[in-house]
Amino acid sequence: MAIFGIDTFCRDTIDKELIPNCLKSAAGDTSYLHWLLQGWGTAVALALLALVVAMAFGVLMGILRTTPSKVLVLLGDAWTELFRNVPLIVQLFLWYFVMPELIPPFKALPGFVLAFIGLGLFTSARISEQIKAGINALPRGQRYAGLAMGFTLPQTYRYVLLPMAFRIVVPPLTSESMNIVKNSSVAFAVSVSELTMFARQAGEETSQPVLMFFAVTLLYFVSAFAINRVLKWVEVKVRVPGMIGGK
DSSP: OOGGGGGGGGBBTTTOOBOSSTTOOOTTOOBHHHHHHHHHHHHHHHHHHHHHHHHHHHHHHHHHTTSSOHHHHHHHHHHHHHHHSSOHHHHHHIIIIIHHHHSGGGGGSOHHHHHHHHHHHHHHHHHHHHHHHHHHTSOHHHHHHHHHTTOOHHHHIIIIIHHHHHHHHHHHHHHHHHHHHHHGGGGGGGTOOSHHHHHHHHHHHHTOHHHHHHHHHHHHHHHHHHHHHHHHHHHHHHOOTTSTTOO
């Protein structure tokens, strides 16, 4: 473990003494490895919750932007442009510092919650574009066929358009899902103890920033690669021969 200073991960974060089992936090002793894994869990949870928020609002806004109603299209466009054109770090600062002042109940929310809301809404604008593109890529006759069968417009979207559009946009959604893991690193700016915050603080405490950032980089890669493989499997399973993007 001493090779390349890797034994540093098994040292106590307080007195820097070696801990026999550095995967455990016993008797108040927390190792840097335990802290690293906690940060990884926080980063993954942050990304997954943000992805849920992004999908919910992104799909909704993507649908609104393809409806016949000019008012709904304008609403969807305004949402997308607002969250797409403001930098992520600025949006997180707004959620963390400004929103609690404007809406007092937000003061009770921890930074983690505000971070995944901000990250999710930021990503929703990008998903909105992809959903819109997926729906518009379908032949216009699909919408007319659904309406001709007696479906209402919402039912046409639910049963006809969205199932096919999702198959088209799985590849770009894969990229966005990977990006949301990487973008979660910005949460350290609002005091969320995730991987990037661990790397900065542990690097300063141990005087081994290269080792700490290397470990964090490896975990970000593993997380993004795992998402890529899972969604690639989904893409293969839902692919329809003859459709756009199918074989």
